[in-house]
Amino acid sequence: MSTPLVDEGRRRPLVLRNRAFGAVWLSQVLTQAAVRMFQVGVSWWLVAYAVDGGRGLASGLFMAVSTLPAVALAPVVARVVARSAHRSVLRTAAAVAGAVALALAVWAWTSGLPLAAVYAATLALATCQAFFDPCLTTSVPELVDDEDIEAATGFELSTQSLAGLGGALLGAVTVDRAGVAGLGAGCGAAYLAAALLVAGVRFRTAPGADGDAAATDAPGQRTLRAILGHLPYVRRILVCFTAANLFTTAVFVVIPLYTRTVLDDGGSTVALLEASLGCGTLIGSFTGARVPGRPTVTGACCLTLMACALALPGLFAGRLVFAGCLVVAGWCVGVIGVRFVALFQRLVPAADKPGFFAVMQAVLGASFPVASLLFGLAGDHLSAQTLCLVQAAGLLPATVALALLGDPNPPTLEASSGDTAERAPQTVGSER
Numbered sequence: 001m002s003t004p005l006v007d008e009g010r011r012r013p014l015v016l017r018n019r020a021f022g023a024v025w026l027s028q029v030l031t032q033a034a035v036r037m038f039q040v041g042v043s044w045w046l047v048a049y050a051v052d053g054g055r056g057l058a059s060g061l062f063m064a065v066s067t068l069p070a071v072a073l074a075p076v077v078a079r080v081v082a083r084s085a086h087r088s089v090l091r092t093a094a095a096v097a098g099a100v101a102l103a104l105a106v107w108a109w110t111s112g113l114p115l116a117a118v119y120a121a122t123l124a125l126a127t128c129q130a131f132f133d134p135c136l137t138t139s140v141p142e143l144v145d146d147e148d149i150e151a152a153t154g155f156e157l158s159t160q161s162l163a164g165l166g167g168a169l170l171g172a173v174t175v176d177r178a179g180v181a182g183l184g185a186g187c188g189a190a191y192l193a194a195a196l197l198v199a200g201v202r203f204r205t206a207p208g209a210d211g212d213a214a215a216t217d218a219p220g221q222r223t224l225r226a227i228l229g230h231l232p233y234v235r236r237i238l239v240c241f242t243a244a245n246l247f248t249t250a251v252f253v254v255i256p257l258y259t260r261t262v263l264d265d266g267g268s269t270v271a272l273l274e275a276s277l278g279c280g281t282l283i284g285s286f287t288g289a290r291v292p293g294r295p296t297v298t299g300a301c302c303l304t305l306m307a308c309a310l311a312l313p314g315l316f317a318g319r320l321v322f323a324g325c326l327v328v329a330g331w332c333v334g335v336i337g338v339r340f341v342a343l344f345q346r347l348v349p350a351a352d353k354p355g356f357f358a359v360m361q362a363v364l365g366a367s368f369p370v371a372s373l374l375f376g377l378a379g380d381h382l383s384a385q386t387l388c389l390v391q392a393a394g395l396l397p398a399t400v401a402l403a404l405l406g407d408p409n410p411p412t413l414e415a416s417s418g419d420t421a422e423r424a425p426q427t428v429g430s431e432r
Contacts, residue, residue, distance in 0.1 A: 014144065014151045021143040023201045024090070025155050027194035028136050029166075031094055034101070034190035035129050036167025036274075037174070039066055039252070041183040042118055044172040044270050047256045050115065055260070058115075060253050060376015064369035065119050067249075069127040071369065074362030077131055078355040086139040089131055090198045097128035098191030105184030113180055121184075128191075134357040137341075141350065142203045150289060150342045165278030172256075172267035172274075227352045228359060233405070234347060237296070237340065238363045240402040244303055246367040247394035248333070250375040250387070251277065251310070251326070258384035262317050272323055280327035284334020295339045300403035302332035307395040314388030 015022035043059050051058040070077075081089060104121040107113060137156065144152045174183050228235045255277075259269045291298055309328040313321055348356045375387055382390075 013155075014148055015155055018144055018148070020201045020203070021140075021152060021155075023197045024136060024139070024143060025152075027090065027094065027197040028132070028156065030190040030194040030197070031097065031129065031132055033166040034097070034187040034194075035066075035125055036278075037171040037190075038101070038122070038125060038167075038183060038187050039063070040167045040171030040270065040274050041175045042122065042171075042180070043252070043256050044267055045175045045180060045183075047260050048267070049175070056253070056257060056376045056379030057373075058376075059256060060372040060374070060379070062119065062122060063252055063372035063376070066122050066126045067365050067368035067372070069123065070130040070133075070365040071362045073127065073130050074359055077134055077361075078359065080131065081135045081138055081357075082355065085203075086135050086142065087198060087201060087203050089135045090139075091195050093128040093132040093135070094191050094195035094198060097125050097132075098188045098195060100124045100128075101184045101188035101191060103184075105181050105188060108179060108181035108184060118180065125187075130361070134361050137357045138353050139203060140345070141353075143201075149345050150338075153338060153342045153345060155285075156341075165275050165282060167274065167278070169271050169275050172270040176267040227348075227355050228363075231348065231356075234344060236405055237299075237402070238360060240299075240398050240405070241336075241340075242363055242367050243401070244395055244398035245364055246371045247391045248306065248310075248329075249368045250371045250391055251329070253372055253375045253379065254384055254387050254391070257379045257387070258313070258322065262384050263319055263322075265319065269319055272319065273326055276323040276326040277330040280330025280332075281334040281337075282330075283327075284331040284336075285338055286334075287331075288335035288338030289342070291335050291339070295343050296402055296405045298339055299336050300399050302336050303395050303399040303402065306332040307392040307399065310388055310395070311392035312388075314385045314392070317385060 015025050039062075043062060046058045046062055047055045100121055104113075104117065107117060140149060140152050140156065170186065171183065174186060228238070255273050256270055259265050259273065263269055293301070306329045309325040309332070312325045344356070344360070345353075375390075378390075379387060
């Protein structure tokens with residue numbers, strides 16, 4: 001009886017002891033690394049090579065197009081994820097994205113590449129990712145045991161930071177050395193590798209669900225609006241982070257503009273800055289569960305720290321200053337992601353999870369296209385350092401609103417979450 005207790009503290013990482021989850025997690029690393037590599041590379045290509053005037057608008061429009069499908073297709077994604085075999089959705093999304101990226105690479109290699117083709121490919125890749133990400137999040141209970149959900153969430157969220165790190169290191173540098181053709185070829189290879197990994201995994205039936213039949217009936221039970229309507233506490237949290245995202249996500253527009261206009265550097269500096277953000281998020285994803293305090297208090301503190309980190313480069317220009325601040329901002333993003341997605345996994349009923357994670361992605365992503373266009377336009381008239389200060393100031397109202405939320409009321413929680421209500425108070429008050 002003593003052996004399990006000894007081994008519990010020395011267990012191997014989840015991705016090593018659960019091969020199915022490890023393969024799917026690695027496939028998400030590859031897909032999100034590919035999409036970030038494409039975003040960073042094309043954004044730098046627009047600013048440094050393709051556009052002479054209106055660089056801010058071109059870059060902002062590109063980032064808006066890359067996030068629009070997750071918002072516009074949320075109801076479609078929810079229905080497809082709920083009614084289809086999850087492995088098929090993941091495999092198809094990765095394979096189609098790989099084909100699109102390779103087609104773009106061939107076009108760029110054989111002839112001049114028009115901007116319209118790049119924007120169209122961006123839209124297609126973002127559409128595939130809009131299906132892939134919520135489907136994988138919904139599939140977590142089909143891959144791991146209940147006690148491993150929080151660990152799986154940490155690994156899943158760390159994917160975004162790993163992707164940011166890989167995309168940062170490869171995206172802009174690849175464009176400098178191999179152009180859009182090399183960028184498309186690298187992204188296509190990553191997508192196809194992800195499709196092969198998913199194809200070799202077997203998914204089990206999630207606890208509380210009766211296979212595909214249960215999933216098929218779920219959308220008929222609650223609409224996307226009804227799901228959030230029955231989760232008032234979760235809905236308020238999402239509103240706070242949607243407002244915060246209007247300013248935090250603008251960093252992807254600010255980085256290339258800051259590099260070009262303030263630092264007067266090239267793709268290697270864009271790589272350093274993007275890698276700093278990704279590295280910080282990676283650290284936050286793996287340490288977020290250890291940060292003490294209630295999720296709302298922790299989130300408010302992280303948003304305050306992030307505002308300070310984003311303001312500093314606006315006051316003191318410097319490559320290392322900006323890189324260090326992005327590490328801190330990324331850490332805050334990682335901690336917030338782990339604490340709140342783990343909370344949502346516990347509070348949202350199993351039948352509502354396909355719809356909820358699709359609508360969560362849509363609600364949180366709704367501010368991304370708006371932020372990209374607004375900050376892109378502003379970047380043609382204001383300095384990049386001023387944009388950093390605007391980002392920092394914009395976070396303060398969301399920080400105050402999140403701090404004032406407190407804990408959910410037990411009656412509300414029970415009405416919202418059904419059979420998950422019994423576990424929710426422990427998750428809210430005493431997450432490890």
